[in-house]
Ligand code: UD1
C-alpha cells in the first residue's frame with residue numbers, strides 16, 4: 438500500500454522550503470501518493486514560487502484577503518482543511534515552520550488522526566511575543582507533531598528540553614539549502630533566461646555597493662518600520678557610493694511606511710517582491726543584506742553575504758555565533774552604525790563575509806523522504 442502524503446503550506450517561505458521536498462517525494466511514485474494543498478495565505482508571492490518550481494497544487498483553498506487578521510485566517514484554514522483531509526485521508530501531513538498556516542493545519546491534521554510531520558522543527562526564541570505570532574505557532578505545532586525534522590542539532594536540543602522523545606526528532610539540515618542550491622544552478626545555467634533578472638541587470642549599478650533590504654515582521658509594524666526607513670534614508674544620503682534595492686513585501690502595513698518614507702530617494706530603488714530566482718541572483722550580487730527575514734538569515738551564509746538582522750531575538754543562533762549575522766533590532770542608530778561599519782571598514786566586512794553552511798548541505802529532503810520510507814505504515 439502506498440503511503441499517502443499531504444504537503445500543506447500557504448506563504449512564500451514555506452513554498453520555497455517545501456518545493457524541493459515535494460519534488461523528492463514525487464521521485465518515488467510507487468511508494469508515495471503525494472498531494473499538495475495550498476491555503477494561499479499568500480497569493481501573488483506564493484504563485485511566484487509555485488511557478489518557478491513547477492508545482493501544481495491539488496487543492497487550492499485560496500484564502501488570502503487584503504490585510505487579513507489572525508482570527509479569520511486561523512479559523513478559515515481550520516474549517517477549509519476539513520474537506521481536504523476527509524477527501525484524501527492522508528497518512529502523513531507535512532507542515533513547515535511557524536506561520537498561521539502551519540499552526541492551523543497542524544490542529545486540523547490532529548483532529549483528522551493523520552500523523553503530523555513538522556519540517557524546520559524546534560526553532561525557538563523562548564519568547565512567545567517575538568517573533569509574533571510565529572513562536573506560538575511553532576510551539577503549538579511542536580506539541581501535536583509526531584515526527585520533527587530539525588535543521589540543526591541546536592533545534593533538536595530545544596525539542597529534547599521540551600520533553601520530546603529522542604526517536605521522534607531527526608536532524609536533517611534545512612530544506613532551504615536544497616532550494617537554494619537548485620536555484621543557483623538553474624539561474625546560472627546557460628539556457629536560463631528570465632525577464633526579471635534582465636530588468637535587475639539594468640537596475641544594478643556595478644560601481645556601487647549593493648545593499649539588499651527586506652522586511653515584514655508583525656512585531657516591527659508601526660514604529661519599527663518607521664525607524665528602519667529612517668536608518669535606510671540616512672545610509673543612502675551619507676553613502677552615495679552605495680545603492681539600496683528593496684523589494685517591498687505586499688503587506689499593506691509594510692507598503693505604506695516604506696513608500697511614504699523612502700520613495701523618490703536617488704540611490705534607493707523600491708521594487709515589487711521578486712520571484713525566487715531573481716532574488717537569489719540579487720543576493721549573489723549584493724554587498725550586504727539588511728533584513729528581518731528568517732529564510733534570508735539561512736541563505737546568506739551559504740552565499741558568503743553579511744546580514745544585519747532587524748530583530749531583537751533570533752531562533753537561528755548558528756549564523757550569529759559564527760559571525761555572518763548581527764542582530765541590530767529596529768534601532769535607527771544601531772542599524773545605521775553597523776551598516777556604516779561594513780561600508781567603511783574592509784577588515785570588519787571581510788570578517789563577516791565568508792562562505793559557510795550551518796544550515797545544511799542540500800540533502801535535507803532526501804533524508805526526510807528516506808525516513809518516511811523506512812517507517813512501517815500504521816492504519817489511520
Ligand atoms: C506571513 C507569516 C509570517 C511569514 C511571512 C513570510 C503569519 C502570521 N505570518 O506574514 O510568519 O514570515 O508571511 O512573508 O503566518 N499580501 C498580498 N499578497 C501576497 C502576500 C501578502 O497582498 O502574496 C498582503 C495581503 O494584504 C495580506 C497581507 O499581505 O492580507 C498579510 O499577509 P499574512 O500572510 O497575513 O502576513 P505576512 O506579514 O505576509
Ligand code: UDP
Pocket residue numbers: 449450453651653684709710711712713714716717729730731732733736
Ligand atoms: N524572497 C523572494 N523574493 C523576495 C524576497 C525574499 O523570493 O522579494 C525569498 C528569500 O530568498 C527567502 C524567503 O523569500 O527564501 C524569505 O521570505 P520572507 O522573508 O517573506 O519570510 P521569512 O523567511 O521571514 O518567514
